[in-house]
Amino acid sequence: MSREAQQHFEILVIGGGPAGMAAAARAAECGARVGVVDDNFRLGGQIWRGERGDARVDDTRLGESRSNDSRSDDGKKKEASLWAGRVRASGATALCGLRVVHQPNAGVLLAENLDGFCELTYEKLVLATGARERFLPFPGWTLPNVMGAGGLQAMVKSGLPIRGKRVVVAGTGPLLLAVAAYLRKHGAEVPVICEQASWSSLAKFGLALPGWPEKIVQALQLKRDLAGVPFAANSWPLAAHGQQTLETVTISRAGQNESIRCDFLASGFHLIPNIELPLLLGCGVNDGLVQVDDFQTTTVPSIFCAGEPTSIGGVELALVEGQIAGLAAAGRRSEAKALFGKRQKARRFARLLDRTFRLRSELGGLPLPETMVCRCEDVSYSRLRQHRSWRAAKLHTRCGMGPCQGRVCGPATQFLFNWNSDSIRPPVFPARVETLAAMDGQSHLRHSEVTGGQS
Amino acid sequence: MPEQITVTVNGAPVAVPSGATVAVAMVLAGVACRTSVSGEPRGPLCGMGICFECRVAIGGIPHCRSCQVLCEQGMQVTTEN
Numbered sequence: 001m002s003r004e005a006q007q008h009f010e011i012l013v014i015g016g017g018p019a020g021m022a023a024a025a026r027a028a029e030c031g032a033r034v035g036v037v038d039d040n041f042r043l044g045g046q047i048w049r050g051e052r053g054d055a056r057v058d059d060t061r062l063g064e065s066r067s068n069d070s071r072s073d074d075g076k077k078k079e080a081s082l083w084a085g086r087v088r089a090s091g092a093t094a095l096c097g098l099r100v101v102h103q104p105n106a107g108v109l110l111a112e113n114l115d116g117f118c119e120l121t122y123e124k125l126v127l128a129t130g131a132r133e134r135f136l137p138f139p140g141w142t143l144p145n146v147m148g149a150g151g152l153q154a155m156v157k158s159g160l161p162i163r164g165k166r167v168v169v170a171g172t173g174p175l176l177l178a179v180a181a182y183l184r185k186h187g188a189e190v191p192v193i194c195e196q197a198s199w200s201s202l203a204k205f206g207l208a209l210p211g212w213p214e215k216i217v218q219a220l221q222l223k224r225d226l227a228g229v230p231f232a233a234n235s236w237p238l239a240a241h242g243q244q245t246l247e248t249v250t251i252s253r254a255g256q257n258e259s260i261r262c263d264f265l266a267s268g269f270h271l272i273p274n275i276e277l278p279l280l281l282g283c284g285v286n287d288g289l290v291q292v293d294d295f296q297t298t299t300v301p302s303i304f305c306a307g308e309p310t311s312i313g314g315v316e317l318a319l320v321e322g323q324i325a326g327l328a329a330a331g332r333r334s335e336a337k338a339l340f341g342k343r344q345k346a347r348r349f350a351r352l353l354d355r356t357f358r359l360r361s362e363l364g365g366l367p368l369p370e371t372m373v374c375r376c377e378d379v380s381y382s383r384l385r386q387h388r389s390w391r392a393a394k395l396h397t398r399c400g401m402g403p404c405q406g407r408v409c410g411p412a413t414q415f416l417f418n419w420n421s422d423s424i425r426p427p428v429f430p431a432r433v434e435t436l437a438a439m440d441g442q443s444h445l446r447h448s449e450v451t452g453g454q455s
Numbered sequence: 456m457p458e459q460i461t462v463t464v465n466g467a468p469v470a471v472p473s474g475a476t477v478a479v480a481m482v483l484a485g486v487a488c489r490t491s492v493s494g495e496p497r498g499p500l501c502g503m504g505i506c507f508e509c510r511v512a513i514g515g516i517p518h519c520r521s522c523q524v525l526c527e528q529g530m531q532v533t534t535e536n
Contacts, residue, residue, distance in 0.1 A: 039504060039523070040503075040504075040523070041525070046503055132501065132503065133501060135500065135501075135506075142491070142495055142497060143496075144482075144487050144488075144496055144497065144498030145482070145498060146500075147498075147499060147500055147501075147502065148500060148501050148502060150501075150502065150503070151499065151500055151501045151502035151503065152502065153502070154501075154502030154503055154522070155476075155478060155479060155482065155499060155502045155522070158475055158476040158478065158479050158502070158522065159471060159472045159474055159475025159476065159479045160475070160479045160482055160483070161472070161483075244487070244496050245485070245487075245496070245498075372491075372493075372495075375491070375497070375500070375506070375508060376507065377492060378491050378492040378493040378495070402507070403507035403510070403518075404505060404506050404507045407505050407506065408500070408501075408505070408506050430507075430518075
């Protein structure tokens with residue numbers, strides 16, 4: 001464990017999910033001094049988020065196998081522990097519970113944790129900032145117990161008892177099935193899974209799957225785990241109802257409205273890349289995705305990017321891109337090249353996901369005039385509708401100017417109004433005043449320490 | 456099963472599984488994490504530290520994202536209104 005307020009790494013990786021772990025392990029195995037930063041308690045990212053109780057055992061230990069786990073989970077956990085072991089053996093330093101907020105000078109990142117702040121300096125940087133769920137506004141979506149699909153899963157993994165609770169799962173994307181299977185395994189009753197995509201696009205998706213045999217295996221396991229749970233295509237949430245908390249959900253189920261009593265609504269509409277830090281560092285972004293060359297280099301030559309920020313392609317793509325980025329950052333370009341074929345295949349899957357789970361236009365008609373779109377500042381649909389751009393809406397309504405800095409309402413307004421919210425200013429996350437003071441160079445680093453991880 | 460620990464939410468004791476986050480304690484307590492600008496009750500949305508809907512005061516420190524903090528025995532959680 002380090003106690004310096006400043007730490008230097010030849011290669012610094014931001015994000016400790018699959019892409020970041022793969023990048024860190026491969027780079028450190030080449031002998032480079034590597035650090036990997038994540039703002040969660042430990043490595044693994046969202047997809048390999050561990051169960052409650054493992055959290056403080058070991059920052060790089062993931063996925064303890066449990067007797068009631070299905071085989072799909074088992075395979076996932078094997079892969080997670082394999083990479084956790086590789087990171088540990090590689091000698092890379094894991095810096096958990098640490099969040100990057102700004103780059104005050106080239107090659108220097110400012111980060112903070114619960115105790116203070118620190119500076120991380122680097123020669124090469126790998127951005128593996130992952131993705132978040134896309135949320136779409138509909139009447140009642142701000143009620144307590146209406147959560148993201150991945151959001152509710154994260155809560156259950158964090159200790160929320162779900163046994164005997166009724167959970168409607170609705171939105172779009174492969175995450176819905178994985179979440180429903182997970183919740184069911186932990187004792188929840190799932191009355192229906194609503195997928196907005198049409199049967200025909202799902203059928204095309206199914207027909208294309210043989211190109212990725214490992215996905216077929218996952219699909220069959222999910223099918224078994226979800227036996228008896230109704231799956232409705234062409235279906236989406238219309239409204240959530242309740243006084244102080246959620247009581248019922250109205251869904252549009254293949255053209256029919258239906259009201260369902262439930263304890264939770266788990267609703268997410270596929271994923272949005274986290275491109276805020278890449279944008280802040282000046283990396284070129286096109287159509288919401290970070291632009292990279294064959295070696296995962298961004299438009300800034302010392303900065304690489306891997307995983308979901310370059311395209312939403314899941315764990316296989318993240319792992320191969322992470323490895324390429326780590327190897328390329330360590331100067332091992334020929335070893336990186338050997339992985340190009342594997343990446344090509346995984347990228348085709350990303351394009352298939354994109355086509356299959358594209359949002360239907362009806363979802364843009366869900367908000368009522370009074371439905372809040374910006375949850376931080378309580379800006380309603382009718383107020384936003386009067387403006388012509390994200391910038392105008394920000395200036396007039398404070399939309400996107402609350403603590404989430406547009407991470408929730410930005411993607412929603414992009415879908416609803418076709419607004420482009422690709423602008424960012426430091427800090428990329430709300431930061432404490434003493435951290436902000438350090439941004440201007442007005443104060444020297446005083447008392448902070450970097451905690452977490454092995455070193 | 457692992458033991459339970461107790462935290463307080465606005466002074467009332469809440470039993471949570473050990474290792475749970477403060478956001479879990481809030482859902483178990485049935486208490487909204489915050490009241491929005493226009494007076495709506497709000498609870499956790501993203502579960503991963505992005506949305507800031509679950510922010511509460513923990514041990515007197517305001518604006519903590521409760522989904523990112525683990526419960527500790529005797530921890531005092533208060534909602535920000």
